[in-house]
Amino acid sequence: QVHLQESGPGLVKPSETLSLTCTVSGGSMSNYYWSWIRQPPGKGLEWIGYIYYSGNTDYNPSLKSRVTISVETSKNQFYLQVTSVTAADTAVYYCARVGGGYLPPLDYWGQGILVTVSS
């Protein structure tokens, strides 16, 4: 059973950089895409982007200028950085695996981590 766990600071100051780590256990990162999704309090889900285990990335155009996703398969981890954060970036951030097959769903999710942007 694949398990994902987000970690990182729960509080970030405006204009600074949000940095999160997702640790994958119970399975290999190989041959899968790994994704970040966020959910502002009381609101819906927004896909941030994903990374293939080999390092290829794709981002939501709405966030592309501020987002970087990277991976370190030797540590079974992938990462999210969001620069120049504002209060609008306050959200629960989830990491998830993009499943196998053609045009697959997000089949395994972490429990999520609340990140608050505030001075």
Next chain:
Amino acid sequence: DIQMTQSPYSLSASVGDRVTITCRASRSISTYLNWYQQKPGRAPDLLIYTESNLQSGVPSRFSGSGSGIDFTLTISSLQPEDIATYYCQQSFSLPYTFGQGTKLEI
């Protein structure tokens, strides 16, 4: 981007009721439509993928149908543990997009 629109926004039903939630895409997504269940304070869980395939462990009272732009999630006999918010999501093209969610209450 493909816009996903769910209806209703919220729904109140009784135990044993048949419940239907709809999701409409702004353009055709073939059958690449997925449904997730999110309980309060929890991460979303995959329920149904590629329009009608039940994820392992999901009760058979859940079913999905549709193709093109119109899709439906049906719960054949509502149980108390089904209280949650349900989201549709298209995996047809990037960026992935989600519906706004349907909150199901008893």
